[in-house]
Amino acid sequence: MSTGIYVHVPFCPTRCGYCDFNAYAGLDGLKPRYVTALLREVELAAPGWDDQDVVSVFLGGGTPTTLDAADLKALLAHLGDRFAVAPGAEVTVEANPDTVDEAKLAALRDAGYGRLSMGAQSFDRTVLSSLERIHDPDSVHRAFAAARAAGYENVNLDLIYGADGEGLDSWERTLLETVALQPEHVSAYALTIEPATPLGRKVASGAVPAPDPDLQADMFATACAVLCDAGYGHYEVSNWAKPGYECRHNLGYWERRPYLGLGAGAHSYRQDRRWWNVRPPEEYLRRVGSGELPVGGQERLEPADAYLEEVFLRLRILEGIPASWVEPGRAEPFLESGLLELDHDALVPTERGMLLLNELVLALAG
Ligand code: SF4
Incomplete structure (x- = not known):
């Protein structure tokens, strides 16, 4: 059976105000133990998956590229030792523009990470600042050029639309700058407000307006038009790709194929059973350190x-x-x-x- 493996890296340089992922700033001191725990979790989890062909590996977060390239290389090698990772499997690493340069990207590519997914979000400084992102549009251009120079031929850019201060003109400019770079894949998500985030609290207090759903609908239509005109196929509500560059890993989720999640808070799915690891990194480290699978809960789909x-x-x-x-x-x-x-x-x-x-x-x- 075709399976995907997701590995969660929960570290970020700072925390963006809208983010409700299992991501933390200020926990860098845990990184060495976290990498050791991931290697250990691979050992613990692998025996139950030895009949599966792994067709994709996805390192997400958080910001996986805050880890050293040597650690990311060791992790992928260990996955290859313990799982039947198919030759030609799609191996993606997520990156934020300010955490990569050409040397690091070349090292990741040599290690086997053949697909790069970069959090660009916008090419408008005002929008990036409203999202509390630390990078600016120049960082995206620089990181994208570094990716190409390092040999990356399969790059995704993530975009977000509908932040405070973004109008249709600004969004269209972001889309046009995106297609001018010619990434192989583009993901564009409508900003959603999660109540338990700093942005959610600002919206609740009235300090920041909630995204306007009519404007976001117009932005979605603009994305469809600009990306389709530029030769991208629309293959999932929020995802567009040049022919043959659809994300195999994410298609696995949407086609209900099995996947194994490793790392703090990662989710897994197999045969209508879904389970997830404990979210807090310290608890994850403790559970794996004592030789247990760090499962925090499970459900069976009726x-x-x-x-x-x-x-x-x-x-x-x-x-x-x-x-x-x-x-x-x-x-x-x-x-x-x-x-x-x-x-x-x-x-x-x-x-x-x-x-x-x-x-x-x-x-x-x-
Ligand atoms: S970089 Fe991504 S994962 Fe990290 S805090 Fe920002 S939105 Fe969350």
């Missing part, structure tokens, strides 16, 4: 939930669902209102429908 999830994911990757899955009469109002279209025998969301996926899933399959 068939009805698994079905809803399958419908949601098939709509999300624009594969759609067979019309025969839907009770007569349920899809017609959405076909008429232009939220769904019929592609051969599959019901597929239109651009407008992609913005209302939850509602579509409940209406079709709930």
